[in-house]
Amino acid sequence: MRESLFGSARAAGDLVLGGVLLRHPGIRWVFTHGGGALPLLADRMEPFRTAPAGTTPDPGTPTVQEQLRTRWFDTAGTPFPHQVPALLAAFGPDPVLYGSDSCWTPAPAAAAQIRSIDTAPPPTAADTWRALTTRNAHRPLGRLTARPARPRPSPLPRPGFPEARFPA
Numbered sequence: 001m002r003e004s005l006f007g008s009a010r011a012a013g014d015l016v017l018g019g020v021l022l023r024h025p026g027i028r029w030v031f032t033h034g035g036g037a038l039p040l041l042a043d044r045m046e047p048f049r050t051a052p053a054g055t056t057p058d059p060g061t062p063t064v065q066e067q068l069r070t071r072w073f074d075t076a077g078t079p080f081p082h083q084v085p086a087l088l089a090a091f092g093p094d095p096v097l098y099g100s101d102s103c104w105t106p107a108p109a110a111a112a113q114i115r116s117i118d119t120a121p122p123p124t125a126a127d128t129w130r131a132l133t134t135r136n137a138h139r140p141l142g143r144l145t146a147r148p149a150r151p152r153p154s155p156l157p158r159p160g161f162p163e164a165r166f167p168a
Helices: 003-017 038-049 064-069 083-091 107-119 129-145
Strands: 072-074
Touching: 003 038, 003 064, 038 064, 038 083, 064 083, 107 129
Parallel strands: none
Antiparallel strands: none
């Protein structure tokens, strides 16, 4: 079993149980691989939120599931047929983003992943996976999606090429 599936869940769990998500609500966290095992473990993490201190949580403090429902999860890896349905059941459709893992995944496997998304049952009655993940991607990217990107030369020197010049 690949560690990345558990690493995603472990990282998210540490952030929740350590209070980091509550202390830094403006950070747009994106958990890879659909959160790994997280959709199955989120309910089980709830008792550990206060166990070490032996205290009762403030009634206004969001639960583990509520904290994670406002974060993002990508579909990198092999999300269908089981991972993404578990993610939807745990956190709903709003935090799901498309992720390909294409830098680590060979092209044929990335193409198979896209086919699995395109042929999976729709996430909601009104959406396809492409429509949902495209719409969701506009939310964390915010202003970056409001205008087309303008290519910029790299500020890093490249051997054999003249130095990049930027307008002042």
